[in-house]
Amino acid sequence: MSTASATLPAAVSAASATAPILFFDGECGFCDRAIRFAMSRDTDGRLYAATLSGDTAKASLPPFASVLADVDSTVLYMPATATRDASVQIHSDAALSVLRLLGGGWAVLGVLGHIVPRWIRDGAYKTFAKRRFQLFGRVDACQLWPPDWRARILP
Template identity: 45%
Template structure:
């Protein structure tokens, strides 16, 4: 599948919270352009290979201009803020408020939450199969 230059959100496909977050984005995304891929998918692994600075990343990854020469990636709280900007409306406003918190503090909170996400929200053996009406937005 091609991304047509649309942003891609890489996520932990075995994380219950991450799956819920993807389902949330699918519900509120008015444009319907964002694509999704699990970090361990072929697409996700290709992105990680192109960006060696992401080695060992345990975070959501927001990919702008995927497969292009100017491909950019952001992780952790910055990635979440990119998603908020993409969604627009109240989510963008909320992201603007969150930006007043220094990035090291935001990322520290992100890391603490990430460390307990499986205990709180559970873990699944594999990614859930997307519903037929949104399946085209997922990249294997």
């Protein structure tokens, strides 16, 4: 599955070609807030983000189509490296993994979240995901990101 990272859009830098990419619903108000939360706390700049409808998703995610058939909110994509194949995490696993990537106390919360069985975590996640537009509304698909994040927001 390493071919997925080889087909990423030209705008994707070499650094992001092996970095985690958090794909999100670009029209979801909650997803927008969650991306802003994660990006503002990722002081090492390890996490990249892109919309699920963008070019990066179209190039990166097709090998995982069967896993992503019912996903419309958040996907954490881990590109292939010399030591691992490309992979995706969805639902609560993606959210907890992002917390771990942020480090510090967030990483502890991400680890502790795995105490709760996945079927319970994912059930809560899916229930919330179904209601996210009612609770947080929609946002303009064309966001203005802070200048220091722009290199990490992929097409």
